[in-house]
Amino acid sequence: MRTFRTSIIGTATDLLRALAFASLALVAHAAPYVPTDDATVLERLPVRPGDPVARELRQLRAELTANPRKRDTAVRLAERYFALASSEGDPRYVGYAQAALKPWWDLPAPPLDVLVMRAILKQYSHDFSGAMQDLEAATREDPKNARAWSWRAAIHMVQADYEKAREDCVALQKLESELYAVGCVAYLDGTTGKAAAAHRALSAVFARNADAPPEVKVWVLTRLAEMALRKGDVKQAEEHFRAAYSEPINDQFLLAAYADFLLDQGRPDEVIPLLVDWGKSDILLLRLALAEQALRAQKAREHIGALRSRFDAAALRGDKLHQQEEARFNLYLLGNKEKALALAQENWKLQREPRDARILLEAALAMKDPKAAQAALDWLERSGHEDPALRSTAEKLKALKR
Amino acid sequence: MKALLSALLLLVASPALAHKPSDSYLAIRVEGPNLSGQWDIALRDLDFAIGLDDSGDGDITWGEVKAHHADIAAYSLARLKLRSGEAECPARATEFLVDDHSDGAYSVMRFEARCPDEVTTLEIVYSLFADLDPQHRGLLRLEHGTGTRTAIFGPERATQSFELAKISALTQFVDYAREGVWHIWIGFDHILFLLSLLLPAVLVLEGGRWQAVARFPPAFWEVFKIVTSFTVAHSITLSLAALGVISLPSRLVESAIATSVVLAALNNVFPLVHGRRWMVAFAFGLIHGFGFASVLRDLGLPQGALLIALVGFNLGVEVGQLAIVSAFLPVAYGLRASWFYRRLVFVGGSIAIAAVAGIWLVERAFNMKIISP
Numbered sequence: 001m002r003t004f005r006t007s008i009i010g011t012a013t014d015l016l017r018a019l020a021f022a023s024l025a026l027v028a029h030a031a032p033y034v035p036t037d038d039a040t041v042l043e044r045l046p047v048r049p050g051d052p053v054a055r056e057l058r059q060l061r062a063e064l065t066a067n068p069r070k071r072d073t074a075v076r077l078a079e080r081y082f083a084l085a086s087s088e089g090d091p092r093y094v095g096y097a098q099a100a101l102k103p104w105w106d107l108p109a110p111p112l113d114v115l116v117m118r119a120i121l122k123q124y125s126h127d128f129s130g131a132m133q134d135l136e137a138a139t140r141e142d143p144k145n146a147r148a149w150s151w152r153a154a155i156h157m158v159q160a161d162y163e164k165a166r167e168d169c170v171a172l173q174k175l176e177s178e179l180y181a182v183g184c185v186a187y188l189d190g191t192t193g194k195a196a197a198a199h200r201a202l203s204a205v206f207a208r209n210a211d212a213p214p215e216v217k218v219w220v221l222t223r224l225a226e227m228a229l230r231k232g233d234v235k236q237a238e239e240h241f242r243a244a245y246s247e248p249i250n251d252q253f254l255l256a257a258y259a260d261f262l263l264d265q266g267r268p269d270e271v272i273p274l275l276v277d278w279g280k281s282d283i284l285l286l287r288l289a290l291a292e293q294a295l296r297a298q299k300a301r302e303h304i305g306a307l308r309s310r311f312d313a314a315a316l317r318g319d320k321l322h323q324q325e326e327a328r329f330n331l332y333l334l335g336n337k338e339k340a341l342a343l344a345q346e347n348w349k350l351q352r353e354p355r356d357a358r359i360l361l362e363a364a365l366a367m368k369d370p371k372a373a374q375a376a377l378d379w380l381e382r383s384g385h386e387d388p389a390l391r392s393t394a395e396k397l398k399a400l401k402r
Numbered sequence: 403m404k405a406l407l408s409a410l411l412l413l414v415a416s417p418a419l420a421h422k423p424s425d426s427y428l429a430i431r432v433e434g435p436n437l438s439g440q441w442d443i444a445l446r447d448l449d450f451a452i453g454l455d456d457s458g459d460g461d462i463t464w465g466e467v468k469a470h471h472a473d474i475a476a477y478s479l480a481r482l483k484l485r486s487g488e489a490e491c492p493a494r495a496t497e498f499l500v501d502d503h504s505d506g507a508y509s510v511m512r513f514e515a516r517c518p519d520e521v522t523t524l525e526i527v528y529s530l531f532a533d534l535d536p537q538h539r540g541l542l543r544l545e546h547g548t549g550t551r552t553a554i555f556g557p558e559r560a561t562q563s564f565e566l567a568k569i570s571a572l573t574q575f576v577d578y579a580r581e582g583v584w585h586i587w588i589g590f591d592h593i594l595f596l597l598s599l600l601l602p603a604v605l606v607l608e609g610g611r612w613q614a615v616a617r618f619p620p621a622f623w624e625v626f627k628i629v630t631s632f633t634v635a636h637s638i639t640l641s642l643a644a645l646g647v648i649s650l651p652s653r654l655v656e657s658a659i660a661t662s663v664v665l666a667a668l669n670n671v672f673p674l675v676h677g678r679r680w681m682v683a684f685a686f687g688l689i690h691g692f693g694f695a696s697v698l699r700d701l702g703l704p705q706g707a708l709l710i711a712l713v714g715f716n717l718g719v720e721v722g723q724l725a726i727v728s729a730f731l732p733v734a735y736g737l738r739a740s741w742f743y744r745r746l747v748f749v750g751g752s753i754a755i756a757a758v759a760g761i762w763l764v765e766r767a768f769n770m771k772i773i774s775p
Binding site: 031032033034035037038039040041042043044045046047048049050091092094095096098099102105125306309310312313314316317318319 | 422423424425440442445446447449450455458459460461462463464465467468498499500501503504505506507510533534535536537538539541552554
């Protein structure tokens with residue numbers, strides 16, 4: 001048994017160590033332990049070994065181990081892993097996909113199929129310029145490569161380069177079916193000040209394609225909801241969200257957009273049942289915590305802690321993939337306006353979608369610093385983006401300037 | 403077909419759904435030629451690399467992990483090279499635990515490595531999962547002396563060198579001085595002992611009654627003598643104990659320290675020794691020095707910089723003491739003539755101190771808990 005003094009000093013020394021550790025977020029949790037029961041389940045694998053997906057992956061991996069330079073196997077394995085990364089939201093699979101392409105990863109001019117796959121993996125890690133280089137090479141080599149054109153459009157949209165995005169959509173029109181070709185242009189128009197026309201065009205083509213698969217329907221309906229909001233029709237937006245939600249698939253992007261809509265409408269109580277089982281996804285946990293905070297629910301504190309430890313872990317690694325969400329977390333859940341603004345500004349350098357503009361405007365308004373959001377104000381001017389929420393925040397910022 | 407869709411889907415969700423990517427947490431502490439470390443590796447990653455789920459049910463149990471401990475050690479330690487200069491420092495696993503990080507359960511492996519000589523440059527080559535997941539990162543926390551450094555390992559930065567000798571003598575000195583200040587602050591028994599001796603410094607015993615001193619200089623010199631002799635005394639024993647010349651059982655030392663506080667406080671209420679309180683400070687200061695030494699031992703003394711650490715720590719203790727004294731003296735002098743000071747602070751405070759220290763004494767002498775947390 002330790003005496004009072006040594007125990008106090010021991011505690012203090014431990015405390016200092018703990019603080020040093022905690023600042024690195026290495027032990028923002030309980031200490032290591034030895035489980036007492038062999039049957040204790042420590043971890044559940046996301047893909048069960050008996051699963052057909054797991055079987056296919058095992059088989060492809062075995063083939064590739066036997067012959068690491070077998071290109072079609074490598075690309076197929078990379079495709080499968082990338083699909084898993086998207087559906088599970090787990091970036092580990094992107095690393096596995098990259099490993100499959102290892103013999104070609106550093107080549108200046110790899111074969112076309114590798115080139116496109118490499119671009120897709122690069123953009124996942126937000127290496128947009130590297131990805132675009134590969135995609136430009138791919139469309140030069142094969143101008144009929146719809147996939148490469150699609151990704152070009154996607155990246156140009158993220159970078160708010162709308163002229164180039166339009167060229168990509170035009171190139172796609174000759175290669176893709178009506179729904180996708182119109183979808184591409186409507187997505188662009190809906191972002192750049194023609195929401196009403198885009199909504200009409202996409203609705204019309206959607207009506208002619210009622211047999212589209214559920215994930216396509218969810219995508220179209222979510223976009224329609226966004227366009228409705230931008231033209232100020234809240235009721236129509238909600239109808240679209242509800243229709244998308246009633247499709248028989250889970251889509252985290254839909255849930256995020258729907259939750260944001262409900263939060264904006266001052267209906268946080270409806271967010272809870274929507275997201276209560278989605279704590280594993282950071283972007284949905286953020287929305288759940290925002291709703292809980294608005295309702296002063298007990299769980300808010302726990303979820304804010306969980307989010308904090310996830311952001312800390314990312315920071316430790318030097319990741320900048322989640323600055324937009326982290327800015328929102330800091331602004332609305334921690335009340336750390338300064339950090340929120342810094343993150344939103346940093347994020348804007350890489351990503352310039354409406355959501356990125358919104359958090360930058362809101363953080364700048366909270367700091368009463370219109371200059372800090374000049375880039376987003378310029379974007380709003382140039383793009384003609386109509387979202388009333390963004391517009392009113394921008395007006396308040398401009399009023400501060402005067 | 404699906405292509406455009408997946409690209410456009412991504413348009414609205416490019417930051418991904420955001421789990422954490424794969425990281426391992428590597429902590430290494432360097433002491434002379436010895437390295438001790440802890441390596442936290444995600445069970446999911448280990449399963450992908452060497453297969454842990456023997457039952458094939460998708461659940462990884464503690465039993466399955468335990469059965470693979472030798473494999474985990476062999477696989478991971480083969481992918482971590484530790485070098486001191488040109489020499490390899492072979493590592494071996496000593497203990498296995500588990501821990502929960504924000505993204506799931508991790509295997510926690512503790513290990514030790516020994517280099518031929520004292521490490522001045524530590525080179526680390528990290529290649530864990532480099533072939534399986536180029537996005538994997540190893541997050542290093544390197545401790546040496548009282549300094550800590552961090553680094554991130556990945557395929558592009560697989561080999562990194564750390565100059566350890568660069569922890570300068572000055573840094574070390576300042577670090578230990580800071581520890582010294584901290585320990586006088588949280589060492590309540592030292593503070594209470596000092597206060598017991600200082601409380602009467604602004605008073606003078608005349609005809610069996612305490613009177614306020616007339617002028618400041620005598621009070622100041624009284625305090626000066628007490629603090630100096632306490633300092634000299636505990637410096638002597640602190641040095642002797644830290645250098646290993648004398649060693650006393652800690653229970654005896656702690657009990658004696660508590661006794662010193664009781665006696666010093668009671669002496670204010672029932673004066674036995676007066677006029678030569680500096681001698682009391684000196685005598686008991688010798689005992690308190692042994693107490694400081696045990697703190698210094700807990701901190702870990704750097705071989706090769708023993709003197710720096712010792713002097714730094716000691717000076718830190720003095721600075722802490724001076725801070726307490728310079729806060730105490732002006733206030734006490736200002737209040738010395740008041741009833742509040744002479745009855746409540748002086749007598750009441752002394753009794754309270756004696757009572758607390760008395761409880762400590764019982765606790766420490768008989769190894770029991772009364773007020774200890």
